Amino acid sequence: MIEIENITKRFSEKIAVDRLSLTVPSGEFFAFVSPNGAGKTTTIKVIVGLLRADEGTVRICGQDIQKNAVAAKALLSHIPDQPYLYDKLTGREFLEFVARMHRIEPEKARRKVEELSDVLGLRDYLDDLAEGYSHGMKQRVVIASAILHEPKVIVVDEPMVGLDPRSVRVVKDLLRDLSQSGATIFMSTHTLNVAEELAGRIGIIDRGRMVAVGTADELRRASGGAKGLEESFLRLTAGEE
Amino acid sequence: MTVAARLMTLAWVRAKTLRNSLRVLRRQSSLKIFVILFFAIGLWGGLYFIFLDGFRFLGRGPLEDFRDTIVQILFAVFFLSLFIMLTFSNAIIAYGSLFRSEETAFLFARPFSPWQIFAYKLSETLLFSSWAFLFLALPLIVAYGVSGRSPWYFYPGAAAFFGVFAVIPAAVGGGVTLLIARFLPRFAAENAGTFSGDRRRAGGGGLGGRVPSAP
Numbered sequence: 001m002i003e004i005e006n007i008t009k010r011f012s013e014k015i016a017v018d019r020l021s022l023t024v025p026s027g028e029f030f031a032f033v034s035p036n037g038a039g040k041t042t043t044i045k046v047i048v049g050l051l052r053a054d055e056g057t058v059r060i061c062g063q064d065i066q067k068n069a070v071a072a073k074a075l076l077s078h079i080p081d082q083p084y085l086y087d088k089l090t091g092r093e094f095l096e097f098v099a100r101m102h103r104i105e106p107e108k109a110r111r112k113v114e115e116l117s118d119v120l121g122l123r124d125y126l127d128d129l130a131e132g133y134s135h136g137m138k139q140r141v142v143i144a145s146a147i148l149h150e151p152k153v154i155v156v157d158e159p160m161v162g163l164d165p166r167s168v169r170v171v172k173d174l175l176r177d178l179s180q181s182g183a184t185i186f187m188s189t190h191t192l193n194v195a196e197e198l199a200g201r202i203g204i205i206d207r208g209r210m211v212a213v214g215t216a217d218e219l220r221r222a223s224g225g226a227k228g229l230e231e232s233f234l235r236l237t238a239g240e241e
Numbered sequence: 242m243t244v245a246a247r248l249m250t251l252a253w254v255r256a257k258t259l260r261n262s263l264r265v266l267r268r269q270s271s272l273k274i275f276v277i278l279f280f281a282i283g284l285w286g287g288l289y290f291i292f293l294d295g296f297r298f299l300g301r302g303p304l305e306d307f308r309d310t311i312v313q314i315l316f317a318v319f320f321l322s323l324f325i326m327l328t329f330s331n332a333i334i335a336y337g338s339l340f341r342s343e344e345t346a347f348l349f350a351r352p353f354s355p356w357q358i359f360a361y362k363l364s365e366t367l368l369f370s371s372w373a374f375l376f377l378a379l380p381l382i383v384a385y386g387v388s389g390r391s392p393w394y395f396y397p398g399a400a401a402f403f404g405v406f407a408v409i410p411a412a413v414g415g416g417v418t419l420l421i422a423r424f425l426p427r428f429a430a431e432n433a434g435t436f437s438g439d440r441r442r443a444g445g446g447g448l449g450g451r452v453p454s455a456p
Contacts, residue, residue, distance in 0.1 A: 050346060050349055050350055069354070070352045073351060074352040078350040080350075084344070084346070084347040086254065088259075088262050089257055089261065090261075093257050093261075097253070100250045101250050101353070103246075129265070
């Protein structure tokens with residue numbers, strides 16, 4: 001569960017996030033869409049504890065991300081848009097590192113790595129150094145590392161960027177399965193059809209403010225009967241792009 | 242998970258990357274490795290014999306009575322110069338390591354406390370900045386020991402001294418970097434506020450936030 005209460009984040013005079021409040025209950029798949037520069041990435045960085053809000057609080061399964069940062073971060077996973085791996089580690093060693101930091105039993109970690117290798121198609125390159133990976137290969141390893149410790153909350157920033165169509169399908173199925181098994185998924189994306197396909201609710205943020213939250217149908221109604229999510233988005237964020 | 246266990250996990254990843262780097266190096270051209278080793282050993286050996294000749298020169302003729310005083314002054318100047326250079330070197334490397342590194346941001350989203358990440362990064366800075374110091378200082382101290390016919394325990398004792406000596410400029414350099422990030426946050430950019438304790442820049446709590454390059 002993610003509880004965001006009235007968070008505000010400023011950069012000098014610019015307000016990146018403006019009194020944003022939102023609760024994403026356990027097991028919900030929530031998508032977050034916005035025009036460029038509207039505060040989406042800043043919000044994600046506040047949620048995962050990379051940035052501290054000037055005002056307001058974020059709780060992950062009841063743990064304050066700033067006051068109990070280590071406990072909160074043990075419950076969540078962050079999949080950034082730019083995957084980071086250690087160039088001089090193999091994919092398998094990177095996953096072992098993540099398993100160690102989350103104190104997963106070595107045997108359980110090995111089983112889980114094998115399982116995820118099959119699901120995400122990592123087997124062909126998992127024992128190569130990451131310096132030779134493409135963006136898509138890195139992204140798949142990072143996704144594997146993010147779900148290795150079975151987090152209760154997964155925050156995903158543009159997960160489909162750089163993935164081939166088959167991998168996109170695999171990642172979508174994986175995220176949907178995780179959500180159905182009780183994990184809270186908070187996904188930021190520019191791809192509206194992905195948001196509509198996967199998410200139970202969609203939030204639209206514009207100029208740092210949450211302008212609409214709801215199911216795709218609710219957003220259509222809120223935008224005055226738009227035909228699809230794209231039109232709803234354009235109407236609700238009119239004047240921005 | 243205890244602090245020691247978390248630091249061990251970070252040390253484990255560094256050991257793995259070092260081992261893999263050495264493996265990659267072994268697969269590279271033998272000529273390249275030979276040339277690097279040849280010049281490194283040549284430089285080390287050259288320095289050793291220059292220092293040895295210098296100490297022997299001081300130990301004979303009219304300078305013999307002043308040898309200890311001169312050596313004391315030489316060592317003081319040498320180590321003071323190295324200390325200043327190492328402080329700058331550590332500050333520059335710590336800046337890159339703490340405030341410009343993608344790894345720091347990666348670790349911050351994981352269950353590590355800021356102080357654990359800082360300790361890990363400081364030890365990395367110490368290793369990166371101090372290997373050249375050891376490379377330059379070892380021939381000097383070995384030549385001094387040989388010229389003075391020092392007992393065997395002089396050498397491990399000197400090595401321990403170097404280890405302790407290298408920590409001081411690393412800590413000063415790390416401190417200087419934090420002060421720069423604290424008072425000149427725009428200069429420090431990426432992770433400023435995270436380590437520096439700048440409440441305004443980090444957004445309120447010092448050791449806990451990360452400032453991105455753009456909102």
